[in-house]
Amino acid sequence: xxxxxxxxxxxxxxxxxxxxxxxxxxxxxxxxxxxxxxxxxxxxxxxxxxxxxxxxxxxxxxxxxxxxxxxxxxxxxxxxxxxxxxxxxxxxxxxxxxxxxxxxxxxxxxxxxxxxxxxxxxxxxxxxxxxxxxxxxxxxxxxxxxxxxxxxxxxxxx
Numbered sequence: 001x002x003x004x005x006x007x008x009x010x011x012x013x014x015x016x017x018x019x020x021x022x023x024x025x026x027x028x029x030x031x032x033x034x035x036x037x038x039x040x041x042x043x044x045x046x047x048x049x050x051x052x053x054x055x056x057x058x059x060x061x062x063x064x065x066x067x068x069x070x071x072x073x074x075x076x077x078x079x080x081x082x083x084x085x086x087x088x089x090x091x092x093x094x095x096x097x098x099x100x101x102x103x104x105x106x107x108x109x110x111x112x113x114x115x116x117x118x119x120x121x122x123x124x125x126x127x128x129x130x131x132x133x134x135x136x137x138x139x140x141x142x143x144x145x146x147x148x149x150x151x152x153x154x155x156x157x158x
Contacts, residue, residue: 015063022056040116047113051106058102100144107140108133 005013026049033045111132119125146156 012063015059019056019059019063022052022059026052026056040120044113044116047109047116051109051113054106055102058098061098100140100147104137104140107136111136 029045029049029052033042033049036042036045111129115125115129115132142151142156145151146153
């Protein structure tokens with residue numbers, strides 16, 4: 001970590017960077033989705049635009065929900081929580097359900113995009129897609145339960 005920056009300042013910088021990258025990605029894929037003549041590429045680019053838009057919104061919420069009290073940048077936002085009795089340089093970071101909600105929305109669309117790319121000019125593999133989405137949901141639910149302390153982290157990992 002750079003000298004002179006608290007953990008919260010570095011975290012907020014990463015939120016800003018991610019938000020900017022996702023914003024530019026949304027613009028570029030959106031423009032290209034309108035310009036392309038291939039139906040398959042148009043579908044994929046439209047899905048990618050939607051995914052970038054959702055993820056960009058989530059990082060926007062992370063970035064602008066920071067609470068500043070007494071000149072100390074405490075990270076009280078949907079993903080990072082400061083323990084109130086510590087300064088921000090020493091806080092423990094915990095992920096929350098907000099981040100998992102983002103993943104629960106975007107990862108099925110990523111899987112859909114992948115299936116469209118892989119299956120050129122063939123019938124869509126609905127069975128494979130359904131199994132992949134189901135396994136993805138199980139993975140995210142287990143991860144959320146382990147991160148939130150509702151189940152043992154080792155059990156959530158498997």
